[in-house]
Amino acid sequence: MxxxxxxxxxxxxxxxxxxxxxxxxxxxxxxxxxxxxxxxGKSTTMRLLTGQAHQDEGxxxxxxxxxxxxxxxxxxxxxxxxQLDNLDVDVSVEDNLAxxxxxxxxxxxxxAVDRGLALARLANRRRDAVDGLSGGMRRRLLLARGLIxxxxxxxxxxxxxxxxxxxxxxxxxxIDALRSRGTTILMSTHYIEEAERxxxxxxxxxHGKVISRGKPAELVAxxxxxxxxxxxxxxxxxxxxxxxxxxxGLRVRPAGPAIAIVGSEKATDGAVPPDAIRRAAxxxxxxxxxxxxxxx
Amino acid sequence: MNSxxxxxxxxxxxRRLEPAAIGGVMSREVANFRTFWKATTFSSVLEPVIxxxxxxxxxxxxxxxxxxxxxxxxxxxxxxxATAVIFSSALPAMFGTFVKERxxxxxxxxxxxxxxxxxxxxxxxxxxxxxxxxxxCFPLLVSMLFGLNPAPGMLLVPFFCFFTALGFAAFGIAxxxxxxxxxxxxxxxxxxxxxxxxxxxxxxxxxxxxEGVQIASQANPLHHLVELVRDSCFGFKxxxxxxxxxxxTFAVLLWRVAVRRMEKRLxx
Numbered sequence: 404m405x406x407x408x409x410x411x412x413x414x415x416x417x418x419x420x421x422x423x424x425x426x427x428x429x430x431x432x433x434x435x436x437x438x439x440x441x442x443x444g445k446s447t448t449m450r451l452l453t454g455q456a457h458q459d460e461g462x463x464x465x466x467x468x469x470x471x472x473x474x475x476x477x478x479x480x481x482x483x484x485x486q487l488d489n490l491d492v493d494v495s496v497e498d499n500l501a502x503x504x505x506x507x508x509x510x511x512x513x514x515a516v517d518r519g520l521a522l523a524r525l526a527n528r529r530r531d532a533v534d535g536l537s538g539g540m541r542r543r544l545l546l547a548r549g550l551i552x553x554x555x556x557x558x559x560x561x562x563x564x565x566x567x568x569x570x571x572x573x574x575x576x577x578i579d580a581l582r583s584r585g586t587t588i589l590m591s592t593h594y595i596e597e598a599e600r601x602x603x604x605x606x607x608x609x610h611g612k613v614i615s616r617g618k619p620a621e622l623v624a625x626x627x628x629x630x631x632x633x634x635x636x637x638x639x640x641x642x643x644x645x646x647x648x649x650x651x652g653l654r655v656r657p658a659g660p661a662i663a664i665v666g667s668e669k670a671t672d673g674a675v676p677p678d679a680i681r682r683a684a685x686x687x688x689x690x691x692x693x694x695x696x697x698x699x
Numbered sequence: 700m701n702s703x704x705x706x707x708x709x710x711x712x713x714r715r716l717e718p719a720a721i722g723g724v725m726s727r728e729v730a731n732f733r734t735f736w737k738a739t740t741f742s743s744v745l746e747p748v749i750x751x752x753x754x755x756x757x758x759x760x761x762x763x764x765x766x767x768x769x770x771x772x773x774x775x776x777x778x779x780x781a782t783a784v785i786f787s788s789a790l791p792a793m794f795g796t797f798v799k800e801r802x803x804x805x806x807x808x809x810x811x812x813x814x815x816x817x818x819x820x821x822x823x824x825x826x827x828x829x830x831x832x833x834x835x836c837f838p839l840l841v842s843m844l845f846g847l848n849p850a851p852g853m854l855l856v857p858f859f860c861f862f863t864a865l866g867f868a869a870f871g872i873a874x875x876x877x878x879x880x881x882x883x884x885x886x887x888x889x890x891x892x893x894x895x896x897x898x899x900x901x902x903x904x905x906x907x908x909x910e911g912v913q914i915a916s917q918a919n920p921l922h923h924l925v926e927l928v929r930d931s932c933f934g935f936k937x938x939x940x941x942x943x944x945x946x947x948t949f950a951v952l953l954w955r956v957a958v959r960r961m962e963k964r965l966x967x
Binding site (some may be wrong): 414416446450453454456457475476478479483485487489491493494495496498499501502503506507508532541548605 | 712713719720722723724727728729731733734736803804805807808809810811813814815841965966967
């Protein structure tokens with residue numbers, strides 16, 4: 404039995420179909436990265452899994468519980484770390500944790516709070532109001548709050564969105580430790596590097612459905628080949644390079660001020676200019692090729 | 700082990716209206732209240748003092764002598780309990796719910812835990828009811844300093860305040876779940892709360908109003924609370940049981956409305 408099973412799930416908001424026939428299984432013990440651009444349906448999928456949205460069509464099971472009917476049972480076994488900070492800012496760090504320990508029916512609230520404080524490395528700030536914490540501390544506290552009941556499954560909704568690189572790396576270490584313990588993780592993100600570093604498998608989502616799924620290296624090999632060549636030049640020359648590469652059947656994508664020729668190892672003479680920067684193909688190439696969106 | 704048994708899905712364990720869920724949500728309210736209780740207590744004590752000085756001693760000493768057989772201080776002091784209850788229940792419920800739902804995203808966090816909307820609304824109502832039950836008594840205590848005699852029936856006043864506050868808390872939550880902008884609360888306070896508070900018999904007797912208004916005031920929960928509080932101080936009547944039944948019915952009906960409105964607002 405997979406930890407999460409979604410079959411043919413559809414969710415509409417008026418004329419907009421946010422999730423469109425989504426099929427997704429998350430086996431126990433893996434970290435699955437749900438990678439997609441803004442508006443791909445990742446957050447709606449997360450809300451469906453927490454019972455805060457009900458599907459119009461399809462079936463959802465979480466840890467064996469059918470949603471939305473048994474959503475409360477499923478939520479007792481899973482932890483959620485939201486995209487937006489919704490801590491109680493005037494309340495102390497330890498009280499923020501204690502409230503959620505009670506909501507999750509943890510028998511020993513004090514011990515759970517101590518574990519949470521240790522995880523968030525905030526034991527010395529336990530009596531301080533959340534308002535006085537830095538952005539990184541608040542994010543760690545949010546993570547500890549979601550893990551207060553030692554859940555079997557954790558939903559991370561864009562866990563590092565808007566954070567500076569140092570804090571992001573710090574949070575990645577915490578999530579990686581969680582993954583090493585065998586906790587099942589579903590992590591939505593639109594950061595390629597985050598998915599590459601943390602996810603055992605990646606599902607690329609756009610327009611409300613998964614369009615490709617696999618281990619990061621497999622996805623790269625399948626959709627982007629071995630090598631990508633980036634060409635930096637004035638727009639007129641970039642147009643020429645693009646035309647030549649496409650004439651050879653190579654796929655070209657925009658890459659900021661440059662263009663990237665994906666699968667450049669297959670190019671024959673002249674298609675890749677000598678001043679191109681050749682690098683290993685990446686998940687970013689896959690993401691852009693599949694979704695048509697610029698990666699972050 | 701039989702593989703069919705091993706694959707069987709876990710049985711549902713959670714029930715409706717679990718005390719642990721309601722207690723958990725209330726513990727969040729308590730944790731927050733600890734950060735602002737001083738300001739709430741200050742205004743709860745000072746407001747009735749100001750009202751009693753202005754109306755009880757000002758009006759009572761100059762224009763009004765006795766109302767319905769009571770001194771004006773006794774009349775206003777007992778009536779002020781209803782004012783304290785509506786302002787400590789409907790308004791916090793309206794603004795608190797809207798802010799927690801829209802700006803702080805508190806309910807998103809709570810509903811991600813094993814808590815449903817019915818438990819969330821019930822917990823919010825109970826907390827506001829308890830707070831109002833406590834602070835609603837302050838005007839009565841202050842009135843004693845102005846000459847109101849203590850009576851054993853007064854011990855029931857917190858319960859009357861509690862049930863009335865439950866209904867108004869549910870009203871506030873339902874309103875918050877129905878408006879799209881916080882400014883729209885102005886319509887509610889002007890059209891509902893102010894008239895309810897003015898025709899409750901707090902400052903002048905309902906019997907002096909036109910007959911239509913007197914009949915309409917029978918549907919005003921605050922009027923029943925005012926009468927119950929006065930009767931607690933000066934002697935109960937048989938009709939007080941009907942008044943209690945009215946307040947309980949008001950709370951139960953509005954509870955269901957609040958749960959439905961919040962489900963519509965919080966669950967997509």
